[in-house]
Amino acid sequence: MTAKSARRTRPLLHATVVTSLLAASAYFTYELRKEEQAAAPAAMRVTDQGPKGGAKGGQDGTQKWERLKSPERSVLRSGDGAVLAVFTDGARTATLTGKSRTFSEPATTQTRVVTDDWVRLLPEAWRSGAEREQWFQDWFKKYYGSEEDDLFATAFQYGDQAPVKKDAAGVQYAGDAAFGPINPNGSVGNDLRLEQSDFYDYLGTSYTFRDGTTAQPEKPKYRALDCSGFIRTVFGYRARFPLMSGDTGGTGLPRTANGMARSKTGVDILPLKGVTARDRPTSIDVLQPGDLLFFKLDGRTGQRLDHTGMYLGNDVEGHKIFISSREEANGPTIGDKGGASRLDGNGYYAAALRSAKRL
Structure with a gap:
């Protein structure tokens, strides 16, 4: 081989080596990404x-x-x-x-x-x-x-890592929602986050109700929905069920879980008998997907019901599952943080169920 031909061969060898290295690099990068994706926690x-x-x-x-x-x-x-x-x-x-x-x-x-x-x-x-x-x-x-999109699809548009959706005006109307801002006087397991975040807080826009009341969003509650705010977002703001500005006066879906449970709106499927443990419904087989559920979780709230969610139906193991926005999960969830999302058995939420209605 002459010196001239050798000089011509070296660039070819160099190109071959570089190509091989790039191919190997691409393969290892692809494999690494697969491993990272497999290890990453999945969203709703x-x-x-x-x-x-x-x-x-x-x-x-x-x-x-x-x-x-x-x-x-x-x-x-x-x-x-x-x-x-x-x-x-x-x-x-x-x-x-x-x-x-x-x-x-x-x-x-x-x-x-x-x-x-x-x-x-x-x-x-x-x-x-x-x-x-x-x-x-x-x-x-x-x-x-x-x-x-039905009510179920809409509800899951506010869960963990849910993608952002915006209207024609650029206002975000869906996407990962928090439960509420941090409570400066709270702690883990003890009112860590503030409640009273409604749909207009999530949107960051004012809203005028049918009774003429105009509600203004609170900046710290931007992108947050408490349990009743989540239900009002799904059924009211998104599905257009009439909403009340508070718990009394007029018709529609009240502001709080207690107001919803005690209102004449909808059909009582599991009638409310009281808030004590002995008032837990003895049978829940009449529940239908989409029913609203009402719970008594906090003894400090007296006779008030203090949590609400929506029934989804049976899971693959036969358990009755619901979705709600919770402090422990910092937003809408069907997860197990703070208690399994089951209505059957004697778990935290199952034991706290007191009534249900169909809007």
Whole structure:
């Protein structure tokens, strides 16, 4: 080999070595990223499964209505008897069968709720025979089988690491929500965070209620939602259920858990008997996904109920799971921090359940 040919070969060898090193570097970087992602705690998740849309009826497409009691309700079934939808007299909350979804929060719990229930609000309260009315037929045609966000999807848009969503004006209306600002006089396990953060605090914008009251957001509560503020955000601000400015005066969803539980709004599914341990409901089998739940957690609040959440349904192990905004998790969660999110058994929240209603 001549000196000239050797000089030509060296750049080729150099290029080959560099290419090999870059390829190896890319491979190790990819593997490292996979390991980092596997090790990182996962946020709240909503996973779609199964075919689009729900069952449209039996094999021949037939559907049939039936009336059930306790509570009074209308059930739409397919020709083979499968439940397609449930509508409760006096309530706007409806469950429609659709595409299966999985709700989970791997960072804080092994709980997984796999459900084909889609929970939506009717434009008006249900009554027997409403299936024959035009308003309902139009609504049902639009939403049965629809994958537009329902109450469950909306609720999970405020959980841990939920992505930011903004409206046309640039206002953030969804994304990871805190429970409330740090309480200067609190400590871990003892009022660490302040309550009374409503939807307008999260938004950072003023809001005028139907009674003319204009509420102003508090800067320290920006992007925060306490338990009732979270429910008012999901059902009220997002799903447009009427909201009250406080607990009394007018109609709609009151401001606090106690106000909601004791109001005439909605249908009592588990009637409130009292706040003591002996007033815990003896059976909760009548609960339906989307029902509001009310708890007595703090003895310092006297006769007031002091926590609320929304029932999701059974998890894969058969436990009855709910979602709520909590101080321990610093926001909406189905996790186990401060107590498992279960209504069955004798856990912290299960033992504190006192009533439930269907809006």
